[in-house]
Amino acid sequence: MxxxxxxxxxxxxxxxxxxxxxxxxxxxxxxxxxxxxxxxxxxxxxxxxxxxxxxxxxxxxxxxxxxxxxxxxxxxxxxxxxxxxxxxxxxxxxxxxxxxxxxxxxxxxxxxxxxxxxxxxxxxxxxxxxxxxxxxxxxxxxxxxxxxxxxxxxxxxxxxxxxxxxxxxxxxxxxxxxxxxxxxxxxxxxxxxxxxxxxxxxxxxxxxxxxxxxxxxxxxxxxxxRPATPFVAEFVGTMNRLPGRLDGQEVEVAGQRLPVHGETPGTPEVDVLVRPETVLVTAAYDGEAVVLTSSFRGASVRLLLRTDDGTELLADLPAHDAARLAPGQRAGFRLVQRPVLVGPRTTVSPPATATAAAD
Amino acid sequence: MAPLTPAVPAAAVPAAAPPAGRQGRARRVRVWRGVVLAAAALYFLTPLITSFVFTVNDPVRGFTLDAYLEIFSAEGFVQSLLLSLGLAAATIVVVLLLTLPAMLAVRLSAPRLRPVLEVICTLPLVVPPITFVAGISTVLRWGPDHLAATPFYQTIIAVQNPAFPAVLVIAYVVLALPFVYRSLDAGLGAIDVRTLVEAARNCGASWPHVLLRVIIPNLRAGLASASFLTLALVLGEYTVARLLGYQPFPVWIVTISGSNAAMSVAVSIFSLLFAWLLLLVLSTAGTRKRSGS
Amino acid sequence: MAETHPAAPAGLPVRTGGGNRPRSTGWTGALPLLAFVALAFGIPTVALLGGAFTADGAPSTANLTASLQGAYLTALIGSVKLSAVVAIGGAVAGTFLAQAVVTSRFRALREAVLTASGVLANFGGVPLAFAWTATLGNSGVLTTRLALGEHGWSLYSFWGLALVYLYFSVPLMVLVVVPALDGLRPQWREAAQNNGASAWQFWRYVGIPVLTPSLLGGVVLLFGGAFAAYATAAAMVGTVVPLVTLQIADALTGNVLIGHENVALALSFDMIMVAGLVMAVYLPLQRRSARWLR
Missing domain, CATH: 3.40.50.300 (P-loop containing nucleotide triphosphate hydrolases)
Structure with a gap:
């Protein structure tokens, strides 16, 4: 055959x-x-x-x-x-x-x-x-x-x-x-x-x-x-949309500068697409975010965080790393340094809720 | 894996029409379907149209509506129609009072009785009505001889009262069981009786309240269709009434047909249109319910 | 179901049925119906059986023997023949009509035919007989206009009666077959095509075998309906076709011979046997087709 x-x-x-x-x-x-x-x-x-x-x-x-x-x-x-x-x-x-x-x-x-x-x-x-x-x-x-x-x-x-x-x-x-x-x-x-x-x-x-x-x-x-378009990015897997600001070939998001991959919209204000597993979370009393919910998935845990400026985002981390990240705890987070996709700004309300609900 | 540039000339990418064979076949199917439908229309409409022609066409005087005008003054018309309507009303009340509690009981607490109920309510379809009458008339003939000394004697005389023969109601209830059972079963199947009852009970409703305010309103369509079907059955029933010697509407039609053929056909058309109307109301009510949900 | 709730106040007829239920052990609600059927259906049945197997006050099979002889046997055979012709003719015509409707793209046509079938399938009896008498009877409109009498036409013959009976049998078949045709899943046809089958091969190996239980079930149902029909034949006064229902009626009303009531009961017993046989064939077929077309 x-x-x-x-x-x-x-x-x-x-x-x-x-x-x-x-x-x-x-x-x-x-x-x-x-x-x-x-x-x-x-x-x-x-x-x-x-x-x-x-x-x-x-x-x-x-x-x-x-x-x-x-x-x-x-x-x-x-x-x-x-x-x-x-x-x-x-x-x-x-x-x-x-x-x-x-x-x-x-x-x-x-x-x-x-x-x-x-x-x-x-x-x-x-x-x-x-x-x-x-x-x-x-x-x-x-x-x-x-x-x-x-x-x-x-x-x-x-x-x-x-x-x-x-x-x-x-x-x-x-x-x-x-x-x-x-x-x-x-x-x-x-x-x-x-x-x-x-x-x-x-x-x-x-x-x-x-x-x-x-x-x-x-x-x-x-x-x-490397999704070619925002549609693919969001249809395949889960995506966070974080507000960012374009600056040349880089984008400023959550206090970091990441290289941009793919097309950029005309405006400097953009949404940055970030996978939950590329959000690194650590427990920290003086962290800039608070854990809203935590759902156990066996090998991993998915956290819903809210930053102090009101943005919500999802983060996946190994289950044993999440022991101290119960709802209500404060946490710090960092994005993995790798090229990200950006799309035109659509975030009006906190973004992650829709993604989380669709997941 | 890059999308192909169309290397083929446009002609090689045809606006694909279905193959010619398919088109020919589709036409053949259409013609064949038209023939079948036309034949059916001819067969089913001819008797209706010609019987109307029959009633309005007097061999001597030509067109006349006398057959229809005479109906209401004909002897026995009002009497037999009223008898039929009375029988229908009694039958509907009795059959619903018997079946509804039984079916609710089966749904709510005795599911093992369900097959029994199903068999009971299918039997009248299996047993030809005429054999049923044969049994009833035997009972009515033997009863007086054997029960003369007992209180049952009065009962057996009473049910045969010619003014309102209760024995016909009993027989019609049996004959109507299959139709009522199916209508109510469909109605009960469409609502989740158990959950409804439990929700209502949970809200503190009493049993009569549950029955009157929760179940019956939700079962309206099923109850209506059961009633309509029973009405149609009783208004058209001939076998039992004729063989037990009573004269409700259908028997009356046959009786007058000997003296006035045109009028008997006219009445037949009337009763037919009435049955159609009933069943049309029924089926449209059914579709409305379905599209609404 | 055991409740502390008080029973419904008596006097309201609608309530009494449900009002008893709180204290019931479950099946009390079904009791009135069961009792009614036991009396209204059971007693006549017992009387029928008793009468059929009693002659001159003693148990005997003489009535049964008599019911299977002479004119009675002719009538029984006549009924079976007529019902068989109507069942097969009606099944074929009904299936073609149903297929024509199901494959049509017009939903309105489908709804109209199904509604009309629902009406016509219930349209036996006296009005049907008179409509046909007015059309094709001895002085019917078509008979006189087309001078059919001279060509030997008679509505009161075997084929005339068959024509009339088809009027309620074909719609019944449509009602039986349409759900079965709807139950033929498009995947089956496509899977067959995908395996290289032509349209004819699909019907031969899959379509017709899948429909067969429904078709046979329809035939059996039509047979039962035609076999039990009395009013239509009785209202077509002058019918010379021997039918078992007419014989029973005559014997019961003493039209022919006094004292033949018990033979009528024996004939009824014969009829129930035939009808029971019909059901015994129908139910397994129905179950199988329900399993296939779920």
Missing amino acids: NGARVEFRGLRRTFGATVALDGLDLTVEPGTLIALLGPSGCGKTTALRCVAGFEHPDAGAVLLDGKDITRVPANRRDAGMVFQSYSLFPNLNVYDNVAFGLRVRKVPAAKRRARAAELLELVGLPAHGERYPHQLSGGQQQRVALARALALEPRVLLLDEPLSALDAKVRVALREEIRRLQLSLGITTIFVTHDQEEALSVADQVAVLRSGRLEQVGAPAEVYD
Whole structure:
């Protein structure tokens, strides 16, 4: 099974007045797993369905290994798809579901069965062949759906939010398994999700979409550490917005001077985007901030601080460092000296509350 | 990974139209759907239109509305209609008084009775009404012989009072059970009775207060639909009444059809329009409730 | 549910049902209904069974034997045949109509057809019979205008009755099948396509098998409805089609032979057996389809 290169070229698709895809350009290299990430309505599912052939773009093309497949009917495309949920045929047992595509292609029964058994082994359900979908848990159903999508040895695997209907624990286990499978098969995979943690943890490349356009594409660490736009910065991970003042290639924020990365707005008054883990907090009686809340997260603790000038910000620190930082305590903080992203000033009220609520 | 510059000429990036085959298929589907709908409209509308024509078209005098004008002065019309309405009112009261407490009890404290209730309220759909009548008439025939010496004798005579045959109410309550059960079940399913009751009790409301001020107002749609369906059932019921020898409205229509065919059809159209109106009110009330929530 | 609250003041009819509940052990509220059904439904049933298995004052199966012979048997077979034709015809027509409605883009059409179906499915009985008599009866509008009588048309025949019965059977089928068609998830069609299946292959391997329980359930329901129908046939005076409901009515009202009441009861028993069989088929089908289309 070898992965194919998938290219989206100027893909446009509108539904009535809403624009789902607004000229999407993106290349997926052979054998990689790319996550299409974005809020709901950003066009990520539409893009995926254009590859599967369930949507027909108004303009633009989808290329598979350089070949235009835009007008190839869905049932003759070389792409296996896993749907969000409940896509297993309820009248067929697990074997027949997995072997459905083989049956359609008139593969002899014995061969179908052997192949289905092999695939079920692969997804970790070797003993469930005789069961019916309603007898399986949600996670098991999605494993079967994965096996079915792989049955015809497609060159592209399409995953349309396959984990969103599952429990948190199953979700994490299954996404790791999907990644393991993808790596061992070397199949090009497009994984649609709105969960940034999911995208960052399994993908080779993360493509962030917004309003039908590509905001940024890059390796997870790159997207997280060097977001190209404020939108990406705030959609991927948590961000503090602190008021700052531009001064040449640097910005003055919370009493420090940090280098600026990326574009700068025209005005000197800006918001500085700072990750919670780059805020270093120490307990200090004469510190310039007070701890408002402290939420324990196992290995780490997230603090909500308010500075004396009224700005609120979030800070993550290792749990054992936070012992003396109970709510009400005063603390000092410092920002890690590294390039930061700035955006136009939007902070009117204390900024962190919105971020904290959205988190 | 940089976005591609369009190296392909514009022509190679077509404004993708659906393949020609798809368009042809879509047209075929449309034509086929039109044929099905037209055939259905023809079949279902013809009897309604022609029966109206039948009532206004006198072979001798041409167009006339006599059939409709005569209805109200026809002998037995008022009497049989009043009997039917009276039976309907009694049936609605009895069936609601019996089912509502039972269904609340099942929801609140005896969920294990639920299957029993479900079976009981489905039985009348399984057992053909005519066999039910056969059983009732047997009881009514045997009763007087075997119960003559007991107080039940008076009861069995009383329920057959021709002025208001209570036996019909009993029979209609049984026949209405499935419809009432489904309406109320849907209504109770839409509200969380247990939470409502517990919240009200928690606020210090007494049980009668809970029932009158909390449950019944929230169940209005279900109660209305149960009542409407029962009304429609009683106004249209022929089998039981005819075989037990009473003359409510539907039996009266058949009786006069021998002497005045046009009028019996006119009354049929009337009762039909009335049933339609009832059910339309019902279904629009239902949709309004759904879109409102 | 044990409460210290005093019972509702007596005299208010609405309250009495709920007013008893505070002291109840839970199921007291259901007691009146259970008692009522036991009496109103139980006694006639016992009487029916007793009568059906009694001849000349002694237990006997003579009535049952008689009910399965001669004219009675003909009527029973006639009813089964008519119901079968109506059930299958109605199911096919209803399914096509439902599919036409479900695939339509016009929501108004869908609402209109569903509402009309709800009305028409309940529109059996006398008015239906008269509407058809006025249309296609011996002196009906269409019969006279189109001179159908000369071509041997009669509404009072087997096919005439079937035509009339379809009028409430097709809408009933629509009501049964529309939810099932709605329950066919678009993912299934797409997953099938994704696995290389054509539209026809989707229907053959997935669509039709998934719908089958609902379709069969509809057939069974239509059969039951047509089998039990009496008013429509009775109001179409002059029907020569032998039907078991007409036979029971005649025997009960002493129209034909005095003293055949017990045979009527035996015939009723036959009917209940058939209806029970129908339900025994319907319920498992219904359960299975509910599981698939949840």
